[in-house]
Amino acid sequence: MSRFERWHLDKPLFTALFLLAVVSLVVLYSASGESVHFALDDALHLVVGFAVMIILAQISPETYRRWSVPVFTVGVLGLAAVLAIGAVRFGARRWIALGPLSIQPSEFMKLFVPMALSWFFARGHLPPRLSRLAAATLILLVPVLLIAKEPDLGTSLVVLLSGIIVLFLAGIGWRTTLTVLVMGAAAAPVLWAHMHHYQRQRIYILFHPEADPLGAGYHAIQAMIAVGSGGLFGQGWLSSSQAHLHFLPDSTTDFAFAVFCQEFGLFGNLALLALYLFIVYRGLRIAFAAQDTYSRLLAGSLSILFFFDVFINMGMVAGILPVVGVPLPLLSYGGTSLLIIMAGFGVLMSIHSHRRLIN
């Protein structure tokens, strides 16, 4: 039994994550204007994240299954609490202050929703019947709407996506899928009418960033400039003029990938993308090898959700998706989101390492 197995860890996955952590330190040191303090802060977050992952890997999937419903309930209550007593920052009510910590319950739902839905589907036969699907949709919509109300369109869509992924993996029928898609398309104008002005702006700007280069289009344009100026090989580490001269906003968080693009170019991007895809691949391998429906659904949905997290952020930076506040997993600076991602990988490793020989 290797050291990794003894600690219930998956070696390839752990290695890939560790590499990403190193890349994160390298990029954020540059993006923060070569601030050692900032890099140390990020390192601390990463250490905490890895610790959480290792701890969660020790707990068996069976325990997770049993705790799925309670944690989901707590999460929903937390979201309700945010709306009631949350702290307002940047014009949105997303955080609750717990002593020195400020917690963003919506981030937790990225984990709790797949858990709850996996639990729900694992109770019955798959593919589920329409009535069960309807019930699952209801479970899903409660947190999604609460988060959208904050307002935090980005996270609410990601949470919605996480639920849809579970529904999809659970074997939702094609006819149902088609119906939902048609209904969704029909609902789009209604949704548009209920969106905040800045949210509409972002979607409009996606197609016409040059319409408002110093206002709503500023992020998108400066990000594209950073990406495009990187070229094939990039301008080299610590040479992102867009970040160093503060043209690129949020260069350490949502737009850290833009800094990476300018400094390491297309080849760097491909390598980074390969690393991310390897992690997704490894997660799906774990899902295939899972021994019960709950573990399989959870592992699969977490892996695919991870992929979408990466894709949404990169797509946003590259200008093919609207500017939504979704960080790039592991690479972006951020406490809660990193913690949740690492918790997710902790669960994945637990699923992988607690298999039993049943044959």
Place this chain on the structure above:
Amino acid sequence: MRYIPLKNDSQELRLFESRVLIAALLGTLLVLGLVTRLGYLQVVKHRYYATLAQNNRVSALPIAPARGLILDRNGVVLADDFPVFTLQVTPDRVPDMKRLLAKLKPLVALNAQDLRDFRRRLAQHKPFQNVTLRAHLSEAEAARVAVNLTRLGGATLHARLHRYYPLGGLATGAIGYVSRITRGELQGQKVGRYFGYRHIGQLGVEKSYQKDLMGRIGFKDVEMDAQGRAVKVLKRILPHAGHNLYLNIDAQMQAIGEQMLANRPGSVVALDPRTGAVLTLISSPIYDPNPFVNGIREKAYKALATNPAGPLDNRALNGLYPPGSTIKPFFAYAALQTHWFNPHKHVMCPGYYHLPHSTHLFHCWKPLGMGRVDLKDAIEQSCDVYFYRLAFKQGIDRMTRYLGYFGFGHRTGIDLPGEYRGLVPTKAWIKASGKPWYPGQTIITGIGQGPLLVTPLQLADAVAAIANHGVRMRPEVVRGIVNPVTHHVRYKKPYAYPTIPRRRKKSLKRLIRDMTQVVEGSHGTARGIAYGLPYRVAGKTGTAQLWSVVPNYKGKHVRSDALFMAFAPVKNPRIAIAVIVEHAGFGALAAAPIARALMNFYLLGHVHARTQNQSRPQIARVRTLP
């Protein structure tokens, strides 16, 4: 073994596998799309975005060159550049403005007005822009601030070259001045020509030689951050300093003339008749151009503009005067070219003249007349009746044609902006005026009255033409233009106008001899300046009557303008001069002594003892023409 719900596990696994496969397919498509997009941005559009990133980063800032100096013919600096220091504050870098101001108090004099202005500017400033705290620091103040700069976070010291006219109002009419460029002045100019410049020549050679003086702007490429703060300088293109102008004007001579005029309204123009070089160009009263450089205060400007003596008028170029008797030699010259005119023939001057079949009397300035006069006497004593008769005989056409030959009614072409043409009642002018022309007007034109108007510059240039054997030169203020780096000199070439027609060979000589009698003759109107002159002078006085019913600016009765024009030495003249003193009465008394003093100074190097005690102007710096 725990109970595992007995579901169709293999079927579920197959379902799951197929779903993951579909997801993987979709994921692959998405990744391909993303990679395509990244490749498009980073390879296809790389150059475009790299340029944008570079433009984001680098901006070109102008470096202003030093403006060319203006020096007189002996190298006396008339227009200079000197560094002025401005104390500025970047508010965003100042943690505690009160403390900073307290620290600056012992170093720089800050009065209540300065602080008020500073607070006003502070309220309006944009982020990361500098706010001027005080301009025009003394050298001591600048030094004190410079030494303590590290202690004064947020405060910066800026040096800028400032145009300065060390001799104040001396020769402002010729030099002009610079002032801030206004938006209106940029219109119609080639875009970018004045980019980076703050000042532009407004008058005088500062305007007419603007292109030589301004030099070429330099640039520095500065790395800027998103707030527009300069981070570091990447590249410099050094500016080319403007070329220096050496003038023909003699500052000392100019100063003597200005002091003798003593701010009485008037004008003096002295030329070298051989080249047209402008030795002196005075418009009195004088005014200091220095306040105009950075915008004169409204009150001060109003005081200048509303001053009835009109200091802002450039009388040498724009003063329109009836020439009075100074015009007589030119009409005499015109008459001398005819076959019928006999200069030796004596004419009776009874003190008045009337046209045939008319009872209207035209008076001579000597009420009882001069008796029998020929041309020599008529010029020497300025007999009006003689010239009334001459005018009647010649007719207005011939008279004005010859005035045209001498440059009257035309611009002299001097290298200064805004020169006036004057007025000569030619046939065309009479026709255009739409009023009938009476023979009486021809008569009074014969003695320089009527509609005839000349500028002092025209008068000087015309008398210089007599001195220069009938060749009129274009007046030139600038002698040479010097490149300050290579010291290459571009001398201005003298330009001659077509020689004035002469049908009788000795007519010019005769005219000059008669004009000499004005000074040397026993009855000469300017004989008062003749004592002790070691050289011979030819000249002509004039007293232009003004028909104004309105009392003059002093509220006194209108007095005539005093005029005098002369050249010397009579053989090989080196200086020609025209002097006009407004409302000063007889030309011989007010104007001729000024001409004498300047000619003395120019030809002898000193002013004669009788012509007041002149202090020489202070000479700041001398740079001689290489």
